[in-house]
Amino acid sequence: MIFLNLHDAVAQFSSWIWGIPLLILLIGGGFFLFVYSGLVPFRYLGHAVNILRGKYDKHNSPGDLSHYEALSSAIAATVGMGNISGVAIAIATGGPGAIFWMWMSAFVGMATKFFTCSLAIMYRGKDEEGNIKGGPMYVITEGLGKQWKPLAIFFAAAGLIGTLPAFQANQLTQTLIDVFQVKESNVLTSKFLLGITIAIITSLVIFGGIKRIGKVAAKMVPMMVVIYLVTVLTILFLKFDQIPTIFSLIFDDASSGRAVLGGALGTVIITGIKRAAFSNEAGIGTAPMMHGTAKTNEPIREGLVAMLGPAIDTLLVCTLTALAILASGVWQNFEGNGISLTLSSFDNVLPYGLGSVILTICVLIFAFSxxxxxxxxxxxxxxxxxxxxxxxxxxxxxxxxxVIASVIKLDFVINLIDSGYALMAIPTVISTLILAPKVKKAANDYFLKLKNNKL
Known part of the structure; x- marks a missing residue:
């Protein structure tokens, strides 16, 4: 009874917090930053790639991770179950039109990432041991002053909920249950044992600290993205003739919501934005914590690198997942949700059960990263x-x-994490909007130096 009450309370809170005011703050704020930047950062994507390649790395700069390791670690967090399971949830809940609003969220998210992660370097803090730390809580206290510390505390407290591994653990165990077709009577026990196994494997890495996490992520991310992209592109090749129809469906449903919701356009928009926020985390405040550890003295440099995250995560990986699901046709009559829908879609197109095998491998890599x-x-x-x-x-x-998340219901997990993300976004976006002029001034100075070959 207590769990049922908690379940309902979390669901109601998630629905309430993701209302119009938050959408205005998150998307409206992101759009303002998109326009305020003058689109200047977008013109330096080639320079961002050169930074990522290590052309400007200086090993004696303060920080723990290289630009590449920082982006890889941030992408390891974003290119995960949100791209495989989250996209399926978006389609099942909001219809194909939700994908369009994920795209829109990603475009403004690139600008948001540029500002938030530039600030993460500009206003870094230190712990009591003298180690450099980054993230919205330090941006707020170092950039806005100590009188703003309650807002920083609010972010950190919300972060303890939003960054729980509940969604990843839940969907990873569900994938293995579906693939190995575990009997209904054995599902709970199997999930519990899988949860323990996942916990043990995870502990071998995370207790090694940020440097070990960064090195593992740097090796896993390229491999997981390549394997997944090749698989999805194969599905799209087999269904090539349907791609124009699918894009037409996405654009039409984005403005009507007719596909599954009978015209509930507001739900389509909210679903797309929520799932994009979970996928690329732009404006949420997690990525600045990772990018804030980068070895650099140039805030704009890290902002440019961070800006690549939503492009890789949402515009590329999420789009390919959505196209694969929609091309299969399974989504129209499927009763399940999340990873089960993605698995069925892959198996529907790829022969001999290859879909389940390959997707399971991808899920294992994505989830663990x-x-x-x-x-x-x-x-x-x-x-x-x-x-x-x-x-x-x-x-x-x-x-x-x-372990706990492996055995509880998906909808509770989604509502819990969505609630945490919403609360984290409030202090992150507010502080970013206030300090945006600092980033713009630094950007103008940086790009002028770049133009004059003084970097």
């Missing part, structure tokens, strides 16, 4: 609220959460 990275976010939030010594205990909470 996210599980490894998210632990650092929660650790950072707890360390800010308490101290570094206490913050290290977060990993134990994290591991226990993996």
């Amino acid at each position: 996210t599980l490894f990275t998210y632990s650092f976010y929660g650790y950072s939030c707890l360390s800010f609220l308490t101290n570094t010594k206490t913050g290290k205990y977060y990993n134990y909470i994290y591991i226990i959460t993996i």
